[in-house]
Amino acid sequence: xxxxxxxxxxxxxxxxxxxxxxxxxxxxxxxxxxxxxxxxxxxxxxxxxxxxxxxxxxxxxxxxxxxxxxxxxxxxxxxxxxxxxxxxxxxxxxxxxxxxxxxxxxxxxxxxxxxxxxxxxxxxxxxxxxxxxxxxxxxxxxxxxxxxxxxxxxxxxxxxxxxxxxxxxxxxxxxxxxxxxxxxxxxxxxxxxxxxxxxxxxxxxxxxxxxxxxxxxxxxxxxxxxxxxxxxxxxxxxxxxxxxxxxxxxxxxxxxxxxxxxxxxxxxxxxxxxxxxxxxxxxxxxxxxxxxxxxxxxxxxxxxxxxxxxxxxxxxxxxxxxxxxxxxxxxxxxxxxxxxxxxxxxxxxxxxxxxxxxxxxxxxxxxxxxxxxxxxxxxxxxxxxxxxxxxxxxxxxxxxxxxxxxxxxxxxxxxxxxxxxxxxxxxxxxxxxxxxxxxxxxxxxxxxxxxxxxxxxxxxxxxxxxxxxxxxxxxxxxxxxxxxxxxxxxxxxxxxxxxxxxxxxxxxxxxxxxxxxxxxxxxxxxxxxxxxxxxxxxxxxxxxxxxxxxxxxxxxxxxxxxxxxxxxxxxxxxxxxxxxxxxxxxxxxxxxxxxxxxxxxxxxxxxxxxxxxxxxxxxxxxxxxxxxxxxxxxxxxxxxxxxxxxxxxxxxxxxxxxxxxxxxxxxxxxxxxxxxxxxxxxxxxxxxxxxxxxxxxxxxxxxxxxxxxxxxxxxxxxxxxxxxxxxxxxxxxxxxxxxxxxxxxxxxxxxxxxxxxxxxxxxxxxxxxxxxxxxxxxxxxxxxxxxxxxxxxxxxxxxxxxxxxxxxxxxxxxxxxxxxxxxxxxxxxxxxxxxxxxxxxxxxxxxxxxxxxxxxxxxxxxxxxxxxxxxxxxxxxxxxxxxxxxxxxxxxxxxxxxxxxxxxxxxxxxxxxxxxx
Numbered sequence: 001x002x003x004x005x006x007x008x009x010x011x012x013x014x015x016x017x018x019x020x021x022x023x024x025x026x027x028x029x030x031x032x033x034x035x036x037x038x039x040x041x042x043x044x045x046x047x048x049x050x051x052x053x054x055x056x057x058x059x060x061x062x063x064x065x066x067x068x069x070x071x072x073x074x075x076x077x078x079x080x081x082x083x084x085x086x087x088x089x090x091x092x093x094x095x096x097x098x099x100x101x102x103x104x105x106x107x108x109x110x111x112x113x114x115x116x117x118x119x120x121x122x123x124x125x126x127x128x129x130x131x132x133x134x135x136x137x138x139x140x141x142x143x144x145x146x147x148x149x150x151x152x153x154x155x156x157x158x159x160x161x162x163x164x165x166x167x168x169x170x171x172x173x174x175x176x177x178x179x180x181x182x183x184x185x186x187x188x189x190x191x192x193x194x195x196x197x198x199x200x201x202x203x204x205x206x207x208x209x210x211x212x213x214x215x216x217x218x219x220x221x222x223x224x225x226x227x228x229x230x231x232x233x234x235x236x237x238x239x240x241x242x243x244x245x246x247x248x249x250x251x252x253x254x255x256x257x258x259x260x261x262x263x264x265x266x267x268x269x270x271x272x273x274x275x276x277x278x279x280x281x282x283x284x285x286x287x288x289x290x291x292x293x294x295x296x297x298x299x300x301x302x303x304x305x306x307x308x309x310x311x312x313x314x315x316x317x318x319x320x321x322x323x324x325x326x327x328x329x330x331x332x333x334x335x336x337x338x339x340x341x342x343x344x345x346x347x348x349x350x351x352x353x354x355x356x357x358x359x360x361x362x363x364x365x366x367x368x369x370x371x372x373x374x375x376x377x378x379x380x381x382x383x384x385x386x387x388x389x390x391x392x393x394x395x396x397x398x399x400x401x402x403x404x405x406x407x408x409x410x411x412x413x414x415x416x417x418x419x420x421x422x423x424x425x426x427x428x429x430x431x432x433x434x435x436x437x438x439x440x441x442x443x444x445x446x447x448x449x450x451x452x453x454x455x456x457x458x459x460x461x462x463x464x465x466x467x468x469x470x471x472x473x474x475x476x477x478x479x480x481x482x483x484x485x486x487x488x489x490x491x492x493x494x495x496x497x498x499x500x501x502x503x504x505x506x507x508x509x510x511x512x513x514x515x516x517x518x519x520x521x522x523x524x525x526x527x528x529x530x531x532x533x534x535x536x537x538x539x540x541x542x543x544x545x546x547x548x549x550x551x552x553x554x555x556x557x558x559x560x561x562x563x564x565x566x567x568x569x570x571x572x573x574x575x576x577x578x579x580x581x582x583x584x585x586x587x588x589x590x591x592x593x594x595x596x597x598x599x600x601x602x603x604x605x606x607x608x609x610x611x612x613x614x615x616x617x618x619x620x621x622x623x624x625x626x627x628x629x630x631x632x633x634x635x636x637x638x639x640x641x642x643x644x645x646x647x648x649x650x651x652x653x654x655x656x657x658x659x660x661x662x663x664x665x666x667x668x669x670x671x672x673x674x675x676x677x678x679x680x681x682x683x684x685x686x687x688x689x690x691x692x693x694x695x696x697x698x699x700x701x702x703x704x705x706x707x708x709x710x711x712x713x714x715x716x717x718x719x720x721x722x723x724x725x726x727x728x729x730x731x732x733x734x735x736x737x738x739x740x741x742x743x744x745x746x747x748x749x750x751x752x753x754x755x756x757x758x759x760x761x762x763x764x765x766x767x768x769x770x771x772x773x774x775x776x777x778x779x780x781x782x783x784x785x786x787x788x789x790x791x792x793x794x795x796x797x798x799x800x801x802x803x804x805x806x807x808x809x810x811x812x813x814x815x816x817x818x819x820x821x822x823x824x825x826x827x828x829x830x831x832x833x834x835x836x837x838x839x840x841x842x843x844x845x846x847x848x849x850x851x852x853x854x855x856x857x858x859x860x861x862x863x864x865x866x867x868x869x870x871x872x873x874x875x876x877x878x879x880x881x882x883x884x885x886x887x888x889x890x891x892x893x894x895x896x897x898x899x900x901x902x903x904x905x906x907x908x909x910x911x912x913x914x915x916x917x
Contacts, residue, residue, distance in 0.1 A: 006252040009262045010353065012123075013069050013244055016098045019118050020067035025100055028068045029661060030354075032305050034314065042314060043073040047099030048179070048217075048239040053556045054103050055179040056222050057234035058464060064105040069244065070097045071301060071354070075317055082321075082418070086290035086328075087282075089207035089249075089256035092263075093321060094298040096244040104235030111216050111238045112150045115186060119214070123251055127155060129189045131196060131210070135171055135182035136164035144170075144182045147218070151184070160196060172217040172239075179233060181220040188213045188246075190255045206280075207255030214242040224461065256280065258290045262349075266293035269345045274332035288328035295325035296342035296368075297350075303343075303364045304356040306613050308627070309371045310717050319371070320416040326372050327419055330379060337376065340369040355665065362609040363627055367719050370629055374718065375414060382413040383423070390427050399428075403435025410440055459504035460554040463487035463519045470557030472522035475535070475697060476656070479580040483520035485572050489560065491515045509571040517560035518546065518570070524580050525561055527553035532592055532696040533618035534562075537580040544568030544576075585697065586704075587619035590727040593654060593686070593699040594644065594708055595624050598725065599670075600690045601643040602626055605636055613720050617696070622725045629719050637710055644708045647687060651703030655685045669693050707731040774821070796828075800835055804908060807915040809862050810840040813907040815900065818847040822855065822891060829857040830889075841866060843875070843907040845900050852879040852900045854892040856907075863887040871910055878903035 007015075017027050031050035035041045041049065047070035053059035075082050075093045084091035100114065119125045132151050137143030143164065151162050164170075173180040187199070191208035203209035219237040221230035248260040258267050259280065270289040271278040278289050302318045309319035322339065329338050343364050351358035389405060392398075401424050409415040417440075421431045466487045474481050490507045492515070493500055510516045518539055525548065528534035534551030539561060548563040561578075570576065595615050602610040606628055614625040632640075659667075664683045670692045684694045686702060699705055706728035716722045726734045746752070751759040803812040812832060816825065825844050833842045840859045845852060854876060856868040868890035869883075876883040876892035879899050883892020894903070 009244060009248045009260060012247055012251060013096070013098065013353070015122060016118070016242075017067055017069065019122060020065070020100045020114070023065075023114065025065040025067040026061075026063040028066045030069060030071045030096075033071050033073055033301060034305055034307065042317065043075065044070065045072050045074050046070070046239075047072070047097040047241050048101065048219075051101055051103070051239070052178055055219050055233060055237050055239070059556050060469070061103065064103050066101045066103070068099055068101075070099060072097050073298060073302075075298070075321065085294050086287040089203060089258065090211055090246060092245060092257065092294045092297070094294065094301060096262075098242045098244055098247070099240050100238070101240070102238035104237055107236050107238060108147055108216075108218055109150050111218075111240065112147065112154055112184070115214060115216055115240065116154050119186065123247075125188065125250065129194050131161045131163060131187050131189075131199060132157065133163045133165045133170055133185045133187065135184075136166055138167040139171065141171070141182065144184070144218070147182070147184050163199065172215065173223065176226040177223050177228075179219050179222050179237075179239070180230065181218045183215050183217040185212045185216075186214040187211060188250050190249075207249065207257075211246060213246045213250060214240065216240045225458070258293065263290075263293050263297075265349055266296060266342055266345055269293075269342050270329075270332070273338045273341065274329070274334050276332060285332060288332050291328045292325045292339070292342055295321045296339060297346050299325070299339070299368055300343040300346040300357060300364050301354070303367050304354075304360045306611065306627075308367060308613065308717060308719055315717070316416075319414070320418065322368065322371050323375050323414070323416055323419055324422075326375050327379070327422070330376075337369050337372040339372050340365045343368045356671070360609075360611060362607065363611055366609055366629065367627070370719055378413040378415075382409055382415050385409070385413075386420075386423055390429065393429060400430040400432055403432040403439055406431050406433070406436035407439035410436070457504050457554065459489050459506055460558060460560070462506050463489055463517075463560070464555060464558040467519070467521070467557065471520070471559040473524075473526070473559070474522055475524040475526050475580065478524045479582055479585060481522065481524045481578050482575060483522050483578060485518060485520055485570065485574050485576060487519040488570070488572055489517040489519070491517060491562070509569060510565050511569045512565050512567060514565045515563075516546070516565060516570075517562050518548075518576075519558065519560055520576065520578065523551075523559055523561070523578055525551040525559065525578060526580075526585075526697055527551045527559045529553055530694060530696050531595075531615035531617055532588065533616070533621075535580045535588075536584050537578070539563070539570075539576050539578050541568075541570055541574050541576045544570045544574075546570060584619040587728065587730065588617060589697050589699045590705045591617040591619075591622040591730075592694075592696045593702065594622060594705050594725065594727045596684065596686060596690055596692050596694065597644050597647050597702070597705075598624055598640070598708075598723065599626070599692070600647075601640045602628075604643060605639050606632075620730060622727060622730075624723045624725070625716060625720055626723070627719055628721045631715070632713050632721070637713060641708060641710055647690070648702045648705045648708060650687065651701050652687045653701050654698050656698070657683045657685070659683050664693060667691065704728075707735075709734055796831060796835065799832060803836060806908065806911050807865070808839060809866070809911065809915070810836045811908055811911050812836060812841070813843040813904045814845075815904050816844050816846050820846040820853070821848065822853055825853055825855045826857075826889070826891065829855045833857040833859055841868075841871070841907075841911060843871075843904060845904045847897045847900055850895065850897060852881065852894045852897050852903065854879070854883065854894075854903065856885070856890045858888045860888060866911065866914055871907070871914065874910055875903050875906050878906055 021027050031044055033043050035044050035049055047068055051066065054061055073094050082093055085093055102111070120127055134147045135144040148162050151157055170183050170185065171180070172183040187210045189210050190203065199210045201209055203211055217239040219239050220233060222233055223230050245257040245260055245262055248262055249255065249257050252260050254260060257263060267278055267289050270292040276285050279286055299318060299322050307314050307318050309315060309322055325339055344361070347357045347361045347364060389401065406417060406420050409420050410417060417431070417433055417436055421433065424431050488507050488510055489504050490510060492503045494503050495501055525535040525537065526532065528551065536550065537548050539546040539548055544565070545567040546563045547566050548561045550562040552560050552562060554560060595617055599612050609627055611627050612624065613627055616623040658680055661681050664681050668691050669683045681693045682695050683691065684698060685691050708725060708727050709731040710723055710725045711734055712724045714722055746756050749756060749759045749763065799814060800812065802814065803810050816828065825846055829842045829844045833840050836842065838859055839861045841862050842857045843854065845854045854872060856872045858866055858868045867887045869885045869887065872883045872885065872890040872892045876894055879894025880896035881892055881894025883890060885891055
């Protein structure tokens with residue numbers, strides 16, 4: 001069996017999966033890019049990630065052999081290829097990893113034989129172009145002589161083609177924690193004649209040279225804690241990974257991944273949009289086109305999974321990738337939004353293999369275009385600021401952009417630090433990255449890379465080890481049940497405030513008053529997941545009662561019931577009765593079922609782009625986040641409520657089925673962004689139109705939901721809206737609260753019948769008229785108040801006393817009578833500025849209640865050297881506040897009124913400092 005070359009990437013992928021399926025491997029769909037229940041990873045970066053707990057024995061599958069084509073992103077942490085993207089022929093942030101896996105079944109001999117047969121017999125790659133590497137024995141572990149012997153037997157290679165490399169190259173780890181082991185890589189030579197002497201050199205820009213195409217990892221160990229010792233796995237296993245892009249470059253006869261059918265079409269799209277030719281070399285234009293092609297794939301796949309461009313964690317990574325692509329488009333001379341067009345090309349080319357792209361085509365296009373429109377509006381301003389700063393730096397001899405400037409570009413203009421570095425490097429300047437990161441982090445704007453120390457608590461790992469099998473959930477059918485305590489975890493809090501942390505330890509017994517986590521073999525309590533909060537209730541035994549305040553799933557297969565021992569004592573091995581709070585569970589069921597009907601109604605009213613982005617449901621909360629780029633109108637909200645309530649009134653039965661994922665998709669089930677899906681899924685059917693995948697607890701029929709009422713709607717992030725709603729008795733309580741508030745308003749307004757709005761309108765109009773009169777009176781009083789705070793004659797001319805000339809600019813700072821409203825303060829500052837004449841700056845301040853108010857006015861000519869918005873910031877900090885504004889006018893406020901006089905007086909020093917800098 002062999003395939004003809006050049007072969008399409010689709011054929012290569014299918015051939016790989018079928019080869020291993022014929023050898024007893026289960027074909028497992030790609031896991032989502034956003035890892036579930038794994039706080040150590042930002043994104044899935046290897047095919048083995050979804051099998052990590054299987055390798056370590058914490059999870060079991062109905063198969064011992066598996067194969068997959070896994071979506072991967074390497075853009076953070078240990079595996080970060082971002083800076084090499086577009087520069088080399090073989091790096092991308094997004095790629096597909098083909099892999100075969102053995103979970104305690106076959107080991108090195110079969111893995112090596114499978115790899116060699118597939119490469120040389122099926123893919124028909126000449127052995128003369130291949131070399132293999134093995135582990136040489138560094139780091140306290142022996143050399144892998146066993147793998148070397150197997151390679152000699154299978155290939156006939158001598159030591160000149162079986163190369164020994166060290167820990168960095170041939171000992172694979174997925175991160176700071178997790179399964180690991182020695183590995184054996186297979187390398188291919190791109191070029192005319194293979195030259196083993198060149199092995200180890202980085203391939204040239206045209207891709208010629210030795211490139212790793214497949215890695216066979218012999219999984220034997222696990223690192224449980226960062227920098228901790230390695231412990232043997234329950235059984236030696238196999239994890240392999242071969243990048244589809246690299247394989248395609250070999251079998252399609254090209255030397256660059258960007259010339260394969262996976263990426264070349266995207267590169268050509270970028271070239272078409274720029275109106276420039278792609279030559280495939282190292283020129284800046286070629287690099288930019290490759291960057292755009294890669295980043296468009298990453299953006300499309302992440303948006304399809306519900307990740308939206310924002311300033312935190314994964315969302316910031318997406319924003320950074322998109323803005324790098326946009327910047328490269330700008331550099332190519334593309335002067336209009338373009339990235340969505342490249343992203344749609346990704347959908348067209350890959351949507352058949354990855355249906356989520358096709359299903360969310362409209363969402364991908366809209367989010368990429370909206371982000372580009374936002375960024376382009378600030379890109380020119382940011383570039384102008386940098387160009388001005390570069391001129392200053394050249395004059396002063398500086399070579400490094402200060403941290404404050406780089407941080408301000410991020411916080412004000414959304415420039416990722418690495419983008420600022422690129423722009424600076426183009427003009428031969430550096431950036432104080434560490435200092436900028438510290439400022440950004442202090443402002444709460446860091447991208448929040450995931451911390452490996454956030455991994456599972458060791459006490460939870462110990463508790464899971466005491467279970468022969470995962471905890472069985474019986475809560476779909478029952479709200480009560482009996483079981484045996486397998487483990488008890490005592491929870492103590494150390495420290496206070498922000499430094500408080502929970503310290504856990506396994507114990508055999510817990511007395512009244514102790515905070516504990518109970519682990520049993522089976523439970524009716526639902527552990528928090530998929531947006532549904534954990535159940536509350538009671539665990540009781542002879543003479544003992546534990547109030548369960550939450551139920552969590554800290555790692556796969558483990559459920560812990562968090563609570564406090566209220567009476568008696570409980571111990572490991574004791575039989576207990578578990579009872580879920582029925583009222584809380586019922587209210588949660590109503591809210592959760594309502595979210596699915598709401599999701600359908602949103603898509604029907606707003607369009608298919610209105611996809612669920614997140615949710616939280618509990619007894620007293622129904623929060624639903626969805627993708628949409630504008631506020632909902634009152635009419636849209638009413639229509640959505642009507643559709644949901646119409647469905648509720650049908651009282652349709654809610655049914656659930658356990659199905660293979662492919663079958664559920666064929667039957668029209670919609671996958672929700674934040675859910676974790678395995679090989680089999682739980683499909684929820686409420687009506688033929690409302691069919692979704694969900695593992696939560698639900699009402700038996702739609703009529704159980706009762707009244708559905710939207711209580712608020714607003715934005716939470718760019719392109720993401722949030723609805724809060726109520727159902728059942730919560731909706732009734734909300735309605736009664738609105739009625740009570742309305743009755744109070746009628747009473748206060750002295751309105752009867754239907755004239756409340758009219759009466760309030762008259763009151764508001766009268767109040768505005770009075771405010772105008774007050775402002776006018778204040779202005780007249782201020783203009784005649786004289787120099788003293790409380791008045792004293794002399795008029796507005798007397799207030800000019802004390803003006804100083806600094807650097808050719810007339811500067812005046814004064815405090816005016818307390819209680820002066822901001823409008824009057826601004827008007828008076830403007831009059832004083834005009835009185836002072838050309839090249840003048842005025843600051844006025846007043847205490848209004850418990851707040852300090854400040855206003856700065858500059859003449860037009862003064863703005864050539866000073867900026868009101870910049871002047872007021874350090875002054876506002878003196879009164880514990882902040883502010884800003886235009887170059888000629890700015891306002892600020894603060895809470896420290898006692899420092900108002902000091903803040904006003906600071907204007908003179910601030911002007912002097914600014915003019916001198």
